[in-house]
Each structure stands twice: as C-alpha cells, then as structure tokens.
Amino acid sequence: MATPFGMRGLLGPRQGLRIQDGLSGKAPQGMHRGVSSFRGAGTAAKMTSPPLGADDAIPLQSAAPAVTGTKPKMSTTRKILLILGFLSTLAAIALITVAVTQNQPLPKNIKYGIVLDAGSSHTNLYVYEWPAEKENDTGVVQQVEVCKVEGPGISGYSQTTEKAGPSLVQCLRQAEGVIPLKQHQETPVYLGATAGMRLLRLENKDAAEKVLSSVEKTLRSAPFNFQGARIISGQEEGAYGWITINYLLGNFKQSGWKKFLHSLKSVSETSGALDLGGASTQITFVPDEISSESPQNLLYFRLYGKDYRVYTHSFLCYGKDQALQQKLARDLQSTENSSLFDPCFHQGYQRTISVSNFFKNPCTSVEKKQFPFSQLHIEGEGNYEKCRRNIQNLFNKTDCPYSSCSFNGIYLPPLQGDFGAFSAFYFVMNFLNLTSDDPFTLDEVASAIKKFCARPWHEVKLQYHQIKEKYLSEYCFSGAYILSLLENGYEFTTENWKRIHFLGKIGSSDAGWTLGYMLNLTNMIPAEEPPAPPLSYGSYVGLMVLCSLVLVSVILLAWLLFHKPKCLQKGVV
Numbered sequence: 345m346a347t348p349f350g351m352r353g354l355l356g357p358r359q360g361l362r363i364q365d366g367l368s369g370k371a372p373q374g375m376h377r378g379v380s381s382f383r384g385a386g387t388a389a390k391m392t393s394p395p396l397g398a399d400d401a402i403p404l405q406s407a408a409p410a411v412t413g414t415k416p417k418m419s420t421t422r423k424i425l426l427i428l429g430f431l432s433t434l435a436a437i438a439l440i441t442v443a444v445t446q447n448q449p450l451p452k453n454i455k456y457g458i459v460l461d462a463g464s465s466h467t468n469l470y471v472y473e474w475p476a477e478k479e480n481d482t483g484v485v486q487q488v489e490v491c492k493v494e495g496p497g498i499s500g501y502s503q504t505t506e507k508a509g510p511s512l513v514q515c516l517r518q519a520e521g522v523i524p525l526k527q528h529q530e531t532p533v534y535l536g537a538t539a540g541m542r543l544l545r546l547e548n549k550d551a552a553e554k555v556l557s558s559v560e561k562t563l564r565s566a567p568f569n570f571q572g573a574r575i576i577s578g579q580e581e582g583a584y585g586w587i588t589i590n591y592l593l594g595n596f597k598q599s600g601w602k603k604f605l606h607s608l609k610s611v612s613e614t615s616g617a618l619d620l621g622g623a624s625t626q627i628t629f630v631p632d633e634i635s636s637e638s639p640q641n642l643l644y645f646r647l648y649g650k651d652y653r654v655y656t657h658s659f660l661c662y663g664k665d666q667a668l669q670q671k672l673a674r675d676l677q678s679t680e681n682s683s684l685f686d687p688c689f690h691q692g693y694q695r696t697i698s699v700s701n702f703f704k705n706p707c708t709s710v711e712k713k714q715f716p717f718s719q720l721h722i723e724g725e726g727n728y729e730k731c732r733r734n735i736q737n738l739f740n741k742t743d744c745p746y747s748s749c750s751f752n753g754i755y756l757p758p759l760q761g762d763f764g765a766f767s768a769f770y771f772v773m774n775f776l777n778l779t780s781d782d783p784f785t786l787d788e789v790a791s792a793i794k795k796f797c798a799r800p801w802h803e804v805k806l807q808y809h810q811i812k813e814k815y816l817s818e819y820c821f822s823g824a825y826i827l828s829l830l831e832n833g834y835e836f837t838t839e840n841w842k843r844i845h846f847l848g849k850i851g852s853s854d855a856g857w858t859l860g861y862m863l864n865l866t867n868m869i870p871a872e873e874p875p876a877p878p879l880s881y882g883s884y885v886g887l888m889v890l891c892s893l894v895l896v897s898v899i900l901l902a903w904l905l906f907h908k909p910k911c912l913q914k915g916v917v
C-alpha cells in the first residue's frame with residue numbers, strides 16, 4: 345500500500361533503522377517502533393538486510409523486498425490513525441458545510457401594513473414593510489411608500505361628506521402597486537383621523553360621522569384587510585409619535601455593549617417627541633421624576649421588558665393653522681374697520697378672509713362678536729418682534745394649579761433629555777434652513793426668522809416661486825409661532841435649545857404617529873423582550889468554522905508530533 349510518505353515496511357526496524365527523535369538520534373521511549381517514523385522512497389534504496397526478530401511489517405516486507413523498491417504496507421495502528429485523521433477532516437468539512445447551508449436564514453417573507461394619517465390639513469397614506477420572522481424585533485418595520493392625498497384633509501369635506509372616501513382612492517391604487525397582489529388580502533389598513541376631525545366632531549358631530557362612514561366605505565372596497573377608521577385622541581397621537589421615534593432610533597431594545605452601558609444608568613434613554621400639526625400640537629417625554637399631580641397627562645408602557653412612565657399633552661387649537669386663526673380672532677377684537685395690519689405677514693402681502701365663517705370654528709368661537717363688515721382685509725407688516733408679542737397673547741401663563749405648567753393651566757414637568765421635533769416643526773425649520781446637524785443657537789434661530797420676516801413679499805415670492813403660496817406666506821408667522829411655543833409655552837431655554845432635533849425622517853420612515861399606531865395595533869411591540877438566539881447566524885457559522893479548524897489543527901499537530909515525517913527530522917541516516 346503506497347502512502348505519500350513512503351512505505352512503512354521500508355522504514356521499519358527490520359531495515360536496521362531505529363526511530364530517532366531528530367535531536368538526540370535516540371528512539372523516543374514508549375513509542376511503538378513500527379508506526380513512528382516515515383521516510384521517502386529514496387531512503388529505501390539504501391537499505392539492506394532487515395534485522396531479524398522485527399515484530400511488525402512482515403507481510404509487506406516479505407512480499408516486496410526493499411532493494412527492488414516495492415512499497416511495503418503500513419502498520420495497523422498507523423492505518424487507523426490515518427483513517428481517523430481523514431475522517432476528522434471530513435467531519436470538519438461536513439460540519440462547516442452543514443452550518444453554512446442548513447442554517448442559512450430562510451428567504452425573507454415580507455409583510456405589509458397601511459396607515460392613513462387623516463390630518464387637519466391633508467391625508468397621507470403610508471405603506472410599511474417588515475420581515476415576518478422578525479416582526480417582534482425593534483427597528484425592523486420601515487416605510488416603503490408615502491402617498492399624499494389630493495385636496496384637503498377629510499374634515500374639509502364637512503359640506504360634501506360623501507366625497508371624503510373617494511378622495512383616498514388614488515393613493516389606495518398606489519398602495520396596490522407597491523404590495524404584491526397575493527398579499528393584498530392579508531395587509532391590514534388603518535385610518536386614524538386627528539385634530540381636524542376632533543374639531544369637526546365638536547362643531548358638527550353628524551358631519552364627522554358621515555365623513556368617517558364615507559371613508560370606511562372606500563377602505564372596505566379596497567382589496568386590503570380593513571381594520572378600522574376612527575378619530576384618535578390627542579393622547580394617542582402624542583404617545584404613538586413618541587413610540588415611533590424611539591422605535592426608529594432603536595431606543596427600546598439595546599444589544600451587546602449598548603445594553604450593558606445603559607443598564608449602568610438609571611434613566612431610560614428615550615427621546616421626547618414634539619409634533620406640530622395644523623390643528624393641534626403634542627409634547628411627550630419621559631420626565632426625570634413623575635409627580636401624580638395630573639394623572640391625565642401620564643401614560644405607562646411596558647415595552648421590550650422595560651417600564652416607561654411617559655408625560656404627554658396635546659393642545660387642541662395650537663397647531664399652526666389654528667394658532668393663526670386664534671391670533672386673527674383676537675386681533676379682530678380691536679379692529680374698527682375691515683382692514684388689519686398683521687406683523688406676522690411680509691410687507692406687501694395681502695389676504696382677505698370671510699368674517700362670517702371665521703367664528704364657526706371651535707378654536708375661535710369664544711371670540712365671536714358682531715362686526716359691521718363681512719370681509720376682513722389683512723395687510724402684512726413684516727415685523728418679527730411685534731409678531732412675537734402678538735402671538736404671546738395665545739399663551740396664558742398666569743394660572744397654574746400645579747407645581748409647574750406649560751400654558752393655559754396645563755401641567756408640565758421639568759423638560760428632560762433630547763427631543764425630536766417633527767411635522768410642521770420640521771417643515772418650517774427646514775424651509776428656513778435651520779435644521780443642520782450642528783444645531784443653531786436659540787439666538788441664531790431668532791435672528792434668522794427676524795431676517796426672513798423683514799423681507800418684502802414680492803421678493804420672497806420671486807425667490808420661492810415653486811412653493812405653494814399658502815405655505816410660503818405663513819413661514820414668517822410659523823417660525824415666530826414655533827419659537828413662542830417652544831420658548832414661552834414649554835420654556836425651552838438658550839441652554840437646552842440644542843437638545844431639540846428637527847427631523848423629518850428617521851432612516852426611510854417619516855417621523856409621526858402612524859408607525860407607532862400600527863406597531864401597537866398589530867402587537868408588534870411586545871411587553872417582554874422576545875427570546876433571541878444567543879448568537880447571530882454569522883457568529884454561529886464563524887464559531888463553527890473556528891472550532892473545525894482548531895479540531896483539524898490539533899489532529900494534524902498530534903499526528904506530526906507522534907509520527908514526525910522525515911522532512912522534519914534531523915540526523916536521519
């Protein structure tokens with residue numbers, strides 16, 4: 345039997361060679377003579393008469409005399425060792441192959457969900473996707489599509505309620521194109537209506553119900569799995585916005601070092617959420633200390649095995665559109681004629697509003713009074729300071745029945761941590777170029793808005809001709825209002841101003857309440873931390889490869905030590 349190392353019989357004691365340790369030239373003690381030395385065939389040619397009495401390699405040697413170069417056979421022990429080594433190598437290869445192929449992650453099974461955000465100013469449809477196998481992990485759901493519904497928000501259909509539903513059709517079609525056909529039926533669709541519909545419900549309950557029925561009819565006729573169309577509360581809006589941003593920022597569940605480091609700190613590392621809509625605004629965060637002064641502002645969550653005590657408040661009528669309405673309603677009180685100079689609009693800007701409709705809105709109805717004119721002409725002054733003073737009147741800071749308040753007697757604990765400010769907070773600040781990664785100081789923000797407000801309308805209109813006039817004309821007011829709300833309302837200061845981060849998206853997903861709403865309704869945020877395999881697939885395969893390599897190396901090393909090939913020996917005859 346030929347081996348790469350020559351023939352055992354050629355090297356055995358019968359040829360007069362003793363096993364040498366390579367250093368002393370002596371045979372190592374306790375070693376079996378016949379299996380511990382290998383030499384090449386060239387050596388065999390020099391060999392003469394084998395010593396008598398050798399106890400192994402007899403059959404091969406007798407059949408193939410060394411002088412003729414015929415290869416003798418190995419000893420049985422050596423054969424077994426070789427076979428064992430060979431089998432171990434095979435086993436290691438098999439182990440790695442199985443690890444790589446058998447345990448490969450299965451091809452992704454993607455699930456989808458649709459949420460319609462029926463806001464006061466407009467409706468957005470969002471399509472989310474996530475891998476089915478990982479739906480309880482944090483951060484796996486992401487937005488894959490957003491569709492802006494044409495026309496006003498659904499509350500704008502109070503006079504033509506039957507048209508509210510059909511307005512959504514175009515975006516539903518778009519979603520049909522994004523989600524694979526075979527998954528349409530299993531894809532849940534939710535609609536949540538916010539402050540516009542809250543106001544309509546206050547003003548005209550019947551119209552609000554009809555709008556919701558129209559919307560429901562359209563959603564039921566879509567090929568998706570309709571799960572409900574309802575008006576969400578301000579508390580829900582705040583809470584789901586907070587869940588969304590912290591889910592997307594990966595604040596709920598930490599792994600590895602992050603988890604260890606966070607376990608050393610006592611406070612929950614979450615970000616507060618600031619949402620500014622057209623009709624309402626929300627502030628939500630985890631305060632340092634929770635007082636039970638105002639239980640209606642406190643929410644308790646257990647998410648991924650951790651308890652959160654969250655403060656939230658939603659101010660109806662303090663969205664930026666309704667805040668402007670409120671401001672105008674107050675300004676009107678002191679107006680004698682049908683003209684009003686407004687410091688919050690650019691110089692040269694003019695707008696006419698109908699006074700009769702103006703006070704139908706619950707946000708302005710308290711200011712209702714009779715006027716000798718039906719149309720009010722507004723003319724811009726472009727005066728930031730005057731505008732700020734004007735807006736200031738919207739925040740009643742005098743009565744506070746709690747230890748601390750924001751405004752209008754609403755409890756607000758001391759601000760804590762970082763805040764993500766989204767929706768109109770972002771739209772406005774982004775327009776004013778005030779959302780850079782290195783946050784601006786409060787003074788810088790104020791002077792940028794002041795500068796913008798001072799620009800004449802014709803110049804602004806010329807420069808930003810591509811922006812809708814409704815948006816553009818109100819950025820001066822909105823900038824001033826945002827500063828008033830944050831600085832005077834919530835009492836952000838020069839010191840903690842930089843803790844506000846104006847953000848539109850986190851990754852591919854818009855910051856807003858919709859994602860948190862869907863995560864909650866699909867039970868995708870478990871109360872307890874879901875069991876996770878101790879090792880990731882990559883680490884598992886890596887470990888298998890490492891173990892196998894170590895195994896093979898040990899076998900090789902043992903084999904080399906005990907059966908040193910000639911090439912590694914010194915002083916071989």
Ligand SMILES: Nc1ccn([C@@H]2O[C@H](COP(=O)(O)OP(=O)(O)OP(=O)(O)O)[C@@H](O)[C@H]2O)c(=O)n1
Pocket residue numbers: 462463464465466497538539540620621622623624625663664665767768771772815
């Ligand atoms: N590029 C944009 C987009 C929107 N807006 C304005 O931002 C405000 C808020 O928009 P949004 O957050 O979409 O409010 P809604 O969800 O419609 O209102 P709410 O949450 O109060 O129901 C609206 O006045 C809208 O006109 C803006 O100034 N610039």
Ligand SMILES: [Ca+2]
Pocket residue numbers: 463464538620621622767
């Ligand atoms: Ca909104």
